[in-house]
Amino acid sequence: MSCDIDKAFVFLLCVFVTSWFFPGDLFGGGGGYVSMNATNDIIRLEGVRKTYEQGGRRQTVLDAVDASFPEGAVTVLLGKSGSGKSTLLNMLGGIDTADAGRITVAGHEVSAMNDRALTLFRRRTVGYVFQFFHLLPALTVLENVTLPQELDGRSAAGLRAKALGLLDRVGLAHKADAMPETLSGGEQQRVAIVRALAHDPAVLLADEPTGNLDAATGDQVLRLLLELTREAGKTLVIATHSHDVLPHADHVHEVRGGGVHKLSAGELLRQEHTLLASAGSTRDSAGSTRDSAGSTRDSAGDTRDSAGDTRASDIASTTSADAAPADVPRTDTGATSA
Numbered sequence: 621m622s623c624d625i626d627k628a629f630v631f632l633l634c635v636f637v638t639s640w641f642f643p644g645d646l647f648g649g650g651g652g653y654v655s656m657n658a659t660n661d662i663i664r665l666e667g668v669r670k671t672y673e674q675g676g677r678r679q680t681v682l683d684a685v686d687a688s689f690p691e692g693a694v695t696v697l698l699g700k701s702g703s704g705k706s707t708l709l710n711m712l713g714g715i716d717t718a719d720a721g722r723i724t725v726a727g728h729e730v731s732a733m734n735d736r737a738l739t740l741f742r743r744r745t746v747g748y749v750f751q752f753f754h755l756l757p758a759l760t761v762l763e764n765v766t767l768p769q770e771l772d773g774r775s776a777a778g779l780r781a782k783a784l785g786l787l788d789r790v791g792l793a794h795k796a797d798a799m800p801e802t803l804s805g806g807e808q809q810r811v812a813i814v815r816a817l818a819h820d821p822a823v824l825l826a827d828e829p830t831g832n833l834d835a836a837t838g839d840q841v842l843r844l845l846l847e848l849t850r851e852a853g854k855t856l857v858i859a860t861h862s863h864d865v866l867p868h869a870d871h872v873h874e875v876r877g878g879g880v881h882k883l884s885a886g887e888l889l890r891q892e893h894t895l896l897a898s899a900g901s902t903r904d905s906a907g908s909t910r911d912s913a914g915s916t917r918d919s920a921g922d923t924r925d926s927a928g929d930t931r932a933s934d935i936a937s938t939t940s941a942d943a944a945p946a947d948v949p950r951t952d953t954g955a956t957s958a
């Protein structure tokens with residue numbers, strides 16, 4: 621019985637991953653190509669709406685969304701569970717389609733593409749990192765990385781050398797011939813990152829890339845993801861409900877109430893202060909001497925004490941010169957108001 625369930629799971633996973641590369645018509649063009657706008661926004665959403673219907677109930681998850689994300693930047697989509705982050709990312713990646721509005725990614729008008737054009741768009745223009753890795757279980761690590769490009773008609777020999785180079789970068793060259801099931805979660809996600817980058821996509825989309833990993837492994841995976849995408853000068857959009865990624869973000873947009881709202885420095889700091897305050901009061905109720913006003917004061921940076929927790933250090937690094945979101949003025953300049 622459990623064997624049947626395992627087989628069913630493997631089958632469904634294969635269908636899902638394969639459909640990413642094989643859906644609809646396999647070859648040919650057919651999608652609109654539009655030039656990028658003057659501000660170098662590589663991703664633009666205009667009046668985008670997405671409604672799901674299930675069991676006779678309609679739910680509008682995103683409505684009249686206008687947003688744009690700049691080229692070469694790390695943009696974080698923040699939002700509570702169910703707010704629509706994956707829905708948005710899936711539409712950017714051409715996995716799902718919008719009901720209304722216009723979506724443009726790297727010059728391609730995704731919202732106007734037919735199935736055939738979407739297949740090519742997914743193979744060539746975007747790389748995707750999923751929370752649950754989605755490696756094909758019947759293929760080796762190396763084959764998982766090279767298969768999408770082989771499908772696109774590229775020479776296996778050239779692909780192999782590049783894939784091995786990237787696997788080496790994430791410390792997994794020695795696992796090239798291993799099967800995914802023999803890898804740890806962190807290792808599988810590192811392979812997924814290599815697969816997402818191997819075809820040199822313009823845009824990387826990562827949906828809760830550390831959501832299925834412990835904190836230390838998640839940190840390592842996030843670091844590698846950022847390192848490789850920044851090195852290659854790629855645009856990265858990360859959907860997450862975790863604030864841990866904020867210190868690495870150039871821009872932060874919150875998915876909330878059906879909309880996508882770009883957060884200013886002040887709004888980000890207020891959110892962090894609220895988290896600090898509630899963390900402080902939780903500690904207080906557990907017997908800690910630090911009160912929530914103290915933790916809020918700590919987070920401002922200049923009066924931070926040695927008891928500053930992870931959140932406080934997040935804010936410190938968020939506002940440091942090398943890791944600050946482009947939108948976020950440094951607190952030590954005093955320019956922290958919205």
Ligand SMILES: Nc1ncnc2c1ncn2[C@@H]1O[C@H](COP(=O)(O)OP(=O)(O)OP(=O)(O)O)[C@@H](O)[C@H]1O
Pocket residue numbers: 672673674681699700701702703704705706707708860861
């Ligand atoms: N295929 C679908 N059919 C029906 N409803 C869906 C479908 N996909 C998503 N939804 C609904 O849309 C809403 C947004 O889902 P989505 O997965 O985008 O949220 P999320 O922000 O990614 O959440 P999480 O942080 O938990 O991953 C949820 O209420 C979800 O139930």
Ligand SMILES: [Mg+2]
Pocket residue numbers: 705706707827828
């Ligand atoms: Mg999600």
